[in-house]
Amino acid sequence: EDKVVQSPLSLVVHEGDTVTLNCSYEVTNFRSLLWYKQEKKAPTFLFMLTSSGIEKKSGRLSSILDKKELFSILNITATQTGDSAIYLCAGEYGNKLVFGAGTILRVKS
């Protein structure tokens, strides 16, 4: 069964800390891995990773995929209170996204 597992389930950090969120996947005919940030409502797209070992960066966020070990990490440096959200990763196969349960991140000021 296709499965995406995220860890930790939740974490609380202080502003300025660096966090690493983990995502492991078992997805048949894997094509890509996506990261989303969900605040109060709609998940918003962060990254799509298709190639192993190539880091994608956007400001303080970066992500990398390891297709051999079937995992991805999302790093957030110099965290801010606005980074507080649920971070979702999803494995894509065909036209379906299999989502993990998410990591709840809370950044305290």
Added chain:
Amino acid sequence: DSGVTQTPKHLITATGQRVTLRCSPRSGDLSVYWYQQSLDQGLQFLIQYYNGEERAKGNILERFSAQQFPDLHSELNLSSLELGDSALYFCASSVGGRIFSGNTIYFGEGSWLTVV
């Protein structure tokens, strides 16, 4: 604002009833996806339509059905509602029919359904 519009934002209905959720995709997007998000199940893929045709099916119950109309808006019909159907229902859209090759999907703000 992702450009994906969903209505209604909230609705409360009784068990056994039927509701229709509506979604307008981003301008130019041909694919519409429906997802269900509940506390115990996370975000679950229900179904995808591409240019009016069903393209992929996920964990959609038989009591649920969807369609995409010629103007590309989509409706998700939920019938014989049960308490367990209470969830946030997201619609998402993308340009193409496949997510791979950088065809990102963008989510609407969701419709909160509460079944009492």
